Amino acid sequence: MGRFSKAHSSKTDMSKIVKLKKGFDINMVGKAKQELADFAPAQTFAIKPTDFIGLQRPKVLVNEGDTVKAGTPILIDKALDQVIYAAPVSGKVVEIKRGDRRKLLEVKILADATIIHEQFGQVDIASLDRDALAAKLAASGVWPNIIQRPFGIVANPADTPKSIFISAFDTHPLAPDYAFALEGQGKYLQAGIEALAKLTSGKVHLNVDGSKAVPAVFSDLKGAQVNKFSGPHPAGNVGVQIHHLDPINKGEIAWTVSPTGVVQIGKFILEGIYDASKVIAVTGSELTKAAYVKTYSGASVSTFVKGNLNSGHVRVVSGNVLTGEKISLEGFLGFYHNQITVIPEGDYYEFMGWAKPTTRLSYHRALGLLSFLTPKKEFVLDSNGRGEERAFVQTGVFESVTPMDILPVYLLKAIMAEDFDEIEELGIYEIVEEDLALCEFVDVSKHPVQELVRKGIELIQYS
Amino acid sequence: MKFLRDLLDKQKPLFEKGGKLESLYYAFEAGETFMFSPKHTTGIKGAQVKDAIDLKRMMITVVIAMIPCLLFGIYNTGHQHLLATGGTAGLWENFGDKTWIGVMLVLPIVLVAYTAGGIVEAIFAVVRKHPINEGFLVTGMLIPLVVPATTPLWQVALATVFAVVIAKEVFGGTGMNVLNVAMTARAFLYFAYPAQISGDQVWTYLGDKMPVDGFSGATALSVVYNAGVEGTQSAVDALAGHNTVLGSGLYEFANLFIGWIPGSIGETSTLMALVGALILIGTGVASWKIIVSGFAGAYIMGFVMNLFAVNEYMALPPQYHWVMGGLAFGIVFMATDPVSAAQTETGKWIYGLLIGFLTVIIRVTNPAYPEGIMLAVLFMNVFAPLIDYYVVKANKTRRLQRATV
Numbered sequence: 109m110g111r112f113s114k115a116h117s118s119k120t121d122m123s124k125i126v127k128l129k130k131g132f133d134i135n136m137v138g139k140a141k142q143e144l145a146d147f148a149p150a151q152t153f154a155i156k157p158t159d160f161i162g163l164q165r166p167k168v169l170v171n172e173g174d175t176v177k178a179g180t181p182i183l184i185d186k187a188l189d190q191v192i193y194a195a196p197v198s199g200k201v202v203e204i205k206r207g208d209r210r211k212l213l214e215v216k217i218l219a220d221a222t223i224i225h226e227q228f229g230q231v232d233i234a235s236l237d238r239d240a241l242a243a244k245l246a247a248s249g250v251w252p253n254i255i256q257r258p259f260g261i262v263a264n265p266a267d268t269p270k271s272i273f274i275s276a277f278d279t280h281p282l283a284p285d286y287a288f289a290l291e292g293q294g295k296y297l298q299a300g301i302e303a304l305a306k307l308t309s310g311k312v313h314l315n316v317d318g319s320k321a322v323p324a325v326f327s328d329l330k331g332a333q334v335n336k337f338s339g340p341h342p343a344g345n346v347g348v349q350i351h352h353l354d355p356i357n358k359g360e361i362a363w364t365v366s367p368t369g370v371v372q373i374g375k376f377i378l379e380g381i382y383d384a385s386k387v388i389a390v391t392g393s394e395l396t397k398a399a400y401v402k403t404y405s406g407a408s409v410s411t412f413v414k415g416n417l418n419s420g421h422v423r424v425v426s427g428n429v430l431t432g433e434k435i436s437l438e439g440f441l442g443f444y445h446n447q448i449t450v451i452p453e454g455d456y457y458e459f460m461g462w463a464k465p466t467t468r469l470s471y472h473r474a475l476g477l478l479s480f481l482t483p484k485k486e487f488v489l490d491s492n493g494r495g496e497e498r499a500f501v502q503t504g505v506f507e508s509v510t511p512m513d514i515l516p517v518y519l520l521k522a523i524m525a526e527d528f529d530e531i532e533e534l535g536i537y538e539i540v541e542e543d544l545a546l547c548e549f550v551d552v553s554k555h556p557v558q559e560l561v562r563k564g565i566e567l568i569q570y571s
Numbered sequence: 572m573k574f575l576r577d578l579l580d581k582q583k584p585l586f587e588k589g590g591k592l593e594s595l596y597y598a599f600e601a602g603e604t605f606m607f608s609p610k611h612t613t614g615i616k617g618a619q620v621k622d623a624i625d626l627k628r629m630m631i632t633v634v635i636a637m638i639p640c641l642l643f644g645i646y647n648t649g650h651q652h653l654l655a656t657g658g659t660a661g662l663w664e665n666f667g668d669k670t671w672i673g674v675m676l677v678l679p680i681v682l683v684a685y686t687a688g689g690i691v692e693a694i695f696a697v698v699r700k701h702p703i704n705e706g707f708l709v710t711g712m713l714i715p716l717v718v719p720a721t722t723p724l725w726q727v728a729l730a731t732v733f734a735v736v737i738a739k740e741v742f743g744g745t746g747m748n749v750l751n752v753a754m755t756a757r758a759f760l761y762f763a764y765p766a767q768i769s770g771d772q773v774w775t776y777l778g779d780k781m782p783v784d785g786f787s788g789a790t791a792l793s794v795v796y797n798a799g800v801e802g803t804q805s806a807v808d809a810l811a812g813h814n815t816v817l818g819s820g821l822y823e824f825a826n827l828f829i830g831w832i833p834g835s836i837g838e839t840s841t842l843m844a845l846v847g848a849l850i851l852i853g854t855g856v857a858s859w860k861i862i863v864s865g866f867a868g869a870y871i872m873g874f875v876m877n878l879f880a881v882n883e884y885m886a887l888p889p890q891y892h893w894v895m896g897g898l899a900f901g902i903v904f905m906a907t908d909p910v911s912a913a914q915t916e917t918g919k920w921i922y923g924l925l926i927g928f929l930t931v932i933i934r935v936t937n938p939a940y941p942e943g944i945m946l947a948v949l950f951m952n953v954f955a956p957l958i959d960y961y962v963v964k965a966n967k968t969r970r971l972q973r974a975t976v
Contacts, residue, residue, distance in 0.1 A: 134620075357974035423612075429619040451620065454612050459572040461608025463631060468623035473854045475632040477623055491612040495625025496604060496702060499746025502629060503914040504858060513970075515915065518963055533967040541617070548618040552626050553746075558617040 125318060126352045128339030130511040132471050132546055134281040134430070137486045138398045138449070140389035142288045145399035147390070147416070150407035153197050154214040154440040155182050160193070160252060161562070162261030162569075166212045174201045178404075179226030179249050179382035182215050190265055194249025196384030196405040198224040214440065219404075225381035233302055233377060238268070241306055245373065249382035252443065253369025257350065257362045259569050260540035269363040271310035271354050274301075276326050276367055277317040277337075279344030280428035281489075284389035284446050286367050287323030289400060294325045296374030297367065301331050303377050304365065315349045326367075339511065347543040351512045356537050368446055388441065392450035393488040394422045407441045409448050417450070423491045425449040430545040431558070434491075454492025462495065471509065471550040498553040509546040514538065516547050520557065523564035528571060531564050540565070579603055597696040601703035629856055630705040636850035636857075637712050637904060639843040641681075644836040645673035648720040648776060651833050654817050655788070656780040662831065676720040676776055677836055680727050685711040687728040691735045695744070706745030706752075706910075710735070713753035713904060716837025717897065717945075718760060719773045726764055730756040750952045751911045754901075757945055769941070774833035785816040788833055791895040792934060792941040794822060799884025799935070806887040827894040838897035848903040857907035860916065861923040865902035866893060868927020876935055884935050892931050901944035902926065911952040915962040922958055926951045 157166040165186040170176060176199065181192040197219040205214040228248055233241060242265040245251050256263040263269070276286060290297070305312045311333050316322050318336030326334075335353060337343045346364045356362050365373070368386050375383045384405040390412045391398050397416055413424055414437060425432040427445040441448060458464075465476035469487040473480045479487070506516035514535045522530035541558035548557035585592045586599040603609075605627075613619050649669030653659035659669070688711050696703040714731055734756035739748040760768045767773060771788040782788075789797075791810060798809035810822035820826055830840025838844070851857035873889025880886035892898060906912060906926050913922035926947045933943030940946060 355973060357970070423619065425619050431617070432619055434613075434615045434619065449619075455610045457576060457607040457610045459575070459607055462604075462625050462627035466623050470623040472622065472624040472629075474624055474629050474856055475635055475854060476628065479623070489620035491619055492621065493609065493611045493613055494621040494623060495627070496600075496609060498626045498702070498704065499744065501626060501706070501746050501909055502856075503909045503912070504916055504919075507916060513966065515963060515966055517914065533970065534963075535970055545618055549620065550622050550624075552622075552624050552629055554621065554625070556614065556617060559614075 122333050124335045124353060126335065126337050126349075127318070128337065128343045128348070128352075128511040130508055131279075131340035131342055132509050132550065133279070133340045134469065134489070134549070135484070135486045136281050136391075136429070136449075137393040137488050138391050138395060139282055139486070140284065140391045140447075141397075141399045142285065143399050144387070145390065145397060145401050145412075147401050148411040150219070150403050150409070150411055152202065152216050152218050152408045152440075153195075153199075153404055153406040154216045154408070155193055155195070155406055156214050156440060156442065157183060157193075157212050159443040160185075160262050162259065168204055168212060168215060170201050170204075170215070172201055172204055175199070176201060176217060177224050177226045178384065179228065181249075182217075183212070185262075188262070188264060190243065191246045191251050191262060192249060193252060194226075194382050194384075196249075196382075216440075223404075225383065227380055228376065228382070229380040231303075231377045231380065233299075233306055236306075238306055239265075241303060242266075245303070245376065248376050249384070250369070250372045250376045253365050253372055255364045257347065257356050257364060257540070258537035259565050261569075263363050267361050269308050269310070269361045271313060272304045272308045272363045272365065273313045273315065273346050273350050273353070274304075274332070274365055274367060274370055275315050275344055275346040275349055276323075277315075277344045278446075279341035280430055280447075281341075282389065282391040282447065282449055283344070283428055284387075284400070287325060289387040289389070289446065290325050290367055290371060292325070293371045293374075294328060296371045296378065297325065298329055298331075298374065299377040300365075300370035300372075300374035301329055303373055304363075304370070305331050308363070310354075313349070313353055315346070315353075317344070342509075342511065342543060342546060345543055347539055348511055351514075351538055358532065358537055360537075366444065366446070386446060388445070389447040390416075390450075391447060392425075394419050394450040394452055403441070405441065405443055408438060409435065409441055410438045412448065413437055413450060419452060421453045422450050423453045425451065429489060430549060431542045452488065452490040454490035456492065471505070472552070493554065495554055497555060500553055500555070502552045505550055505552070506544075506547040509550055510544065512538065512543070516544055516557075519564070520544075520555065520560050523560050523567070526567060528567060531568055536564050536568055575606060579607070595697055597700065597702050598693055601693075601696070626705045627708075630708045632854050632856045633709045633851065633904070634712050636847040636854075637709075637716060637837065639846045640716055640837040640840065640900065640904075641677070641712070643830060643840045643843045644716060644720075644838075645677045646670055647673070647831060647839055648676050648836060649673035650831060651775045652778065655775045655777060655782045655786050655833075657783040658780075672776070673720075677715065679724055680715040680718065680720070680722065680836070681712065683724045683727045684714040684731045687731040688714075688735050691732050691740070695736075695740045699740075699744075701744055704745035706739075707735070709908075710739075710752045710756075714756045716900070716904075717753060717757045717835050719768060719835050720776050721773050722760065722767055726760055726767060730760045730763075733759045746910055748910055749956075750949055751905050751908045754905050754945055754948050754952070758949060761945065774835075783816055785814075787814050789813070790834060790941065791822045791827060791832060795884055795887060795891070795895065796934075796938075796941055799882040802883055804883070806883045807891070809883070810891075824891065824894060827891070835897060838900035841894045841899040844899035844903045848899075851903065851907065857903070858909070858912070858919050860919040861907050861912055861926075862902055864920045864923030865906050865927045866899075868924040869893060869898055869902075869931050870927070871924075872928045872931035876931065887935075892934070896934070896942045896944065898930055898944045901930075901948055905944075905948045906951070911955065913955040913958045913962075915959050917965075918955065918958040918962045922951055922955055925954070 199219040203216040254263040314332040318338035470477040519534040649672035738755035876885040929947035930943035
């Protein structure tokens with residue numbers, strides 16, 4: 109346990125209770141109501157190779173006009189060709205979109221009214237050895253849900269991780285509540301955990317929100333060590349949890365899977381299909397109706413957003429506002445995203461904007477920043493950059509929102525200087541972008557922190 | 572405001588790439604972003620929303636925190652003038668005269684510091700193609716507060732230019748500097764023009780008037796130092812008996828604390844420095860760890876001196892170190908400069924503590940420099956990276972040990 113993390117943990121049996129103090133909750137207007145909205149279903153779905161970090165050389169296996177089923181291989185990474193990236197729905201491949209230098213951007217599928225699945229056959233975990241199970245999962249479309257740490261890339265089925273971590277709650281702004289989104293999926297979660305347990309030489313960790321009662325869907329699961337984490341964001345980040353449970357050292361590999369991913373793996377085990385359906389949260393201050401909707405990975409968000417806006421000039425974000433990606437009104441949900449957020453676009457000038465008292469959300473309390481007086485308030489946040497990039501000046505702030513024994517500013521400076529030894533020694537193996545996303549938010553000097561983290565990871569990964 | 576915005580929008584193409592005045596872009600940018608916070612938005616990936624703070628707001632918070640010291644300094648400059656020349660007896664008598672004298676002496680120094688520094692900043696920004704940095708908002712105010720009101724304006728200008736160039740721009744601008752810029756300016760004056768910044772006669776503006784009979788311009792620090800050398804009375808008695816022609820108790824503890832004493836413009840009042848500290852700590856802009864450990868360090872070292880006292884200075888009650896000289900101002904506004912201070916949280920404790928230690932050691936044991944805070948801050952600025960180095964190394968070692976266990 110790091111001296112800087114101000115966390116203390118205690119062991120009850122095997123499971124751990126970790127209380128974190130550092131961090132910051134961003135409360136926003138536009139939380140999804142706990143009901144399934146009757147938005148018109150999405151028609152088109154896309155697989156975006158850019159969603160899969162580390163996917164180096166994508167090769168498309170279909171042509172425009174082909175008919176596919178849910179689970180039909182759409183593309184592979186030539187560098188890791190046993191893992192297939194499959195169609196989330198059945199239908200017709202309508203467009204293979206490429207960008208500059210023929211970089212593959214999107215493979216779009218127009219969905220059938222009724223989804224037909226490729227039949228892989230049920231999987232009897234007990235009768236398979238580890239490698240055979242891994243091979244089956246890799247060929248089914250569910251595998252890209254498994255992420256390798258370090259680096260945050262799609263896992264290699266040939267590796268055996270020291271442990272597998274599942275964070276059962278999301279503390280990001282306006283994040284979906286898994287208790288609602290995964291209601292009734294308990295048996296799939298159970299099957300998924302059993303499959304994952306076979307893949308690791310160590311344990312499967314299921315990390316739940318220690319500040320609440322454990323939701324029914326997670327409370328009866330067996331075969332995983334249940335740990336409780338509480339505290340402000342990023343307490344729900346799996347990277348933070350790993351740091352406190354079983355930190356990753358140089359040369360070690362751990363895997364992480366989101367609960368949605370575990371459900372997909374479980375469905376493949378029990379039913380022999382790649383079912384990419386999921387319940388996502390449609391959130392944000394600019395929506396008339398913020399609620400949950402059932403759809404599939406890669407859904408076009410237009411039917412959820414258009415006609416549901418209460419203002420004209422908006423930004424649609426796939427994911428949450430800390431780690432997400434800006435997409436267009438006709439854009440597609442990212443593979444790993446369980447949420448879209450619609451916020452006002454912030455491209456306006458503001459007279460004396462740096463000096464005026466403001467009630468806008470700030471982690472700081474410098475002159476005229478009043479939001480600390482209303483910690484419970486829900487804020488409307490727009491996409492304005494809030495000032496220009498400057499050299500690092502303020503100190504101690506990044507540390508205060510990073511509940512890990514890591515010195516973010518030193519690590520980021522090492523990345524800027526491309527000092528490989530320093531990057532490694534200061535803990536690059538333990539983080540991915542999302543773990544320092546709050547630093548990017550609170551930064552007085554407005555550095556692109558997450559971009560730097562990825563640069564640092566790539567320097568080490570490809571050195 | 573629309574008119575102003577339209578005007579800027581019209582001129583902007585001139586300064587942008589390919590425009591006639593392209594080379595002056597950063598000068599234009601500084602003016603533009605001062606008037607209007609920019610409209611650029613967050614990128615496609617990463618944080619889509621940003622905290623409402625920016626560097627300008629942070630820096631202006633520091634400037635606001637210095638205003639109590641500035642106002643007090645202005646009035647005190649006038650007060651000390653009339654006191655020394657026999658023009659007043661009561662603190663609030665001749666209020667208008669005192670304020671006017673203070674303004675006429677202090678305001679030019681502030682303007683000269685901002686102008687000289689601003690010009691250097693702008694030249695470097697244009698030539699080196701980097702944005703004009705907000706850090707100068709703070710430096711330009713700090714420099715006037717740490718010089719006597721009698722400092723010639725050309726010296727203020729020269730010291731500011733020297734400090735901005737040598738202490739900051741040669742390292743790459745704000746955020747890259749090793750030394751505190753304002754302290755460097757003061758050290759420059761101290762060593763280049765000692766006659767105008769040290770000695771007994773520089774702290775009080777006399778103008779063309781004669782001081783009252785028996786007047787001494789000596790500061791509390793030199794009174795105590797002399798008491799230590801002479802050894803005829805205790806340091807506290809020497810302070811109490813000093814300059815009684817100006818009314819009794821000039822250098823008694825309470826008056827030292829409030830700050831109605833001769834000294835550099837902004838540093839005489841410990842009380843006002845503490846008001847500034849409250850603003851800085853309350854807004855979270857400065858590290859409370861450095862401030863607390865700085866004061867603690869001075870007290871501890873003063874106390875240790877008491878234990879081994881061989882002269883009257885060493886026997887001085889430790890709390891006097893808090894209120895004499897510029898210790899409070901230096902710890903609150905100079906030591907906390909985040910760029911030149913230690914940057915790790917553990918390092919900040921060590922850094923502050925050592926500044927307190929060193930200040931008292933220099934004051935008590937060094938015959939050449941009555942005040943120690945300036946050299947202590949500069950010295951620890953140099954050592955801050957070393958402190959951080961070991962704190963960072965400890966972090967790396969914990970990570971490494973974890974891997975091998």
